Amino acid sequence: MKLNTGATIPVIGLGTWQSPDEECYSAVLSALHAGYRHIDTARIYQNEEAVGKAVAQYLKESGTSRDKLFITTKLWCSEVQDPEKALKESLKRLNLEYVDLYLMHWPVSMVNRGDLFPKTASGTTEIIPFDKWNYVETYKIMQKLYKAGLTKAIGISNFNIPKIDYLLAQSGVDVVPACLQVEIHPYLPQFDLVDYCTKKGILVECYSPLGSTGAPLLKDPALIKLGEKYGVSPACIAISWAVARDTIPLPKSVHEERIVSNLKVVDLANEDISLVDAVSKTTAKRLVKPEWGVDIFGDSAKL
Numbered sequence: 001m002k003l004n005t006g007a008t009i010p011v012i013g014l015g016t017w018q019s020p021d022e023e024c025y026s027a028v029l030s031a032l033h034a035g036y037r038h039i040d041t042a043r044i045y046q047n048e049e050a051v052g053k054a055v056a057q058y059l060k061e062s063g064t065s066r067d068k069l070f071i072t073t074k075l076w077c078s079e080v081q082d083p084e085k086a087l088k089e090s091l092k093r094l095n096l097e098y099v100d101l102y103l104m105h106w107p108v109s110m111v112n113r114g115d116l117f118p119k120t121a122s123g124t125t126e127i128i129p130f131d132k133w134n135y136v137e138t139y140k141i142m143q144k145l146y147k148a149g150l151t152k153a154i155g156i157s158n159f160n161i162p163k164i165d166y167l168l169a170q171s172g173v174d175v176v177p178a179c180l181q182v183e184i185h186p187y188l189p190q191f192d193l194v195d196y197c198t199k200k201g202i203l204v205e206c207y208s209p210l211g212s213t214g215a216p217l218l219k220d221p222a223l224i225k226l227g228e229k230y231g232v233s234p235a236c237i238a239i240s241w242a243v244a245r246d247t248i249p250l251p252k253s254v255h256e257e258r259i260v261s262n263l264k265v266v267d268l269a270n271e272d273i274s275l276v277d278a279v280s281k282t283t284a285k286r287l288v289k290p291e292w293g294v295d296i297f298g299d300s301a302k303l
């Protein structure tokens with residue numbers, strides 16, 4: 001698909017959240033050999049080095065050039081006040097000169113005490129108040145990193161419509177995010193958010209497209225039935241549904257046979273897309289809801 005920067009983004013990416021180092025290395029290497037051209041990591045996943053080693057190994061083994069791959073990493077909340085330092089450190093761990101996409105991981109600013117989860121004396125997450133620092137300041141610095149070529153595109157993650165609207169309305173915000181990465185699967189289809197982003201020229205990436213840990217969606221009766229109809233797995237139905245919506249699924253696996261099979265997409269008939277669209281009427285859930293004492297997904301809060 002085309003990003004608003006003019007660059008292309010491969011439509012299925014390998015997710016690496018919860019892929020520990022050793023497993024991550026072989027997962028990424030298997031994925032690249034299987035034909036993936038898009039790998040999604042983040043500072044907080046603590047596997048950027050493994051991703052970088054696998055990418056380097058693959059480029060060496062295959063003779064492919066770096067520009068054929070699309071690598072994303074993300075700015076962590078406790079490093080939002082110095083995105084340049086954070087990105088340079090990520091690039092060093094990844095052993096890359098640039099990433100293809102740098103995302104602000106959350107619309108949350110944590111105090112930097114050299115600790116990824118800074119805590120107050122009472123044990124809660126230490127957040128910087130919105131009026132002292134917020135995602136607008138962070139984003140404005142990220143724009144400079146894009147203009148300097150350290151990343152080929154910038155974007156945001158875990159933002160809802162009011163927060164994107166707020167961000168885009170601020171003076172000095174002159175780069176429309178190329179992507180929004182959020183939790184999306186048939187139990188959380190996010191219809192309004194996807195429509196909104198399409199209108200703004202922001203591509204939507206889906207994390208946890210199979211329902212995250214344990215892939216609960218694979219036990220969903222509607223997906224099982226559709227899988228039987230098309231002769232594919234329920235995972236393939238969930239991934240194909242994301243592709244049919246012009247969104248970018250990022251299925252995570254550390255098992256080679258699953259990694260390979262998650263690249264398969266079938267062309268779903270319109271009536272079958274509608275059947276998957278309707279799944280959330282029976283089961284609706286958001287699976288990733290970190291408790292940092294701030295309102296992240298609420299529609300009224302800026303933070």
Ligand code: A2P
Nearest residue numbers: 208209210211212214215235251252253254258
């Ligand atoms: P594993 O990494 O052990 O293969 P999501 O992409 O929604 O975050 O889902 C990730 C979860 O789904 C992980 O627990 C992953 O386990 C599992 N998984 C990924 N692909 C498949 C598949 N094709 N079939 C079954 N489980 C899968």
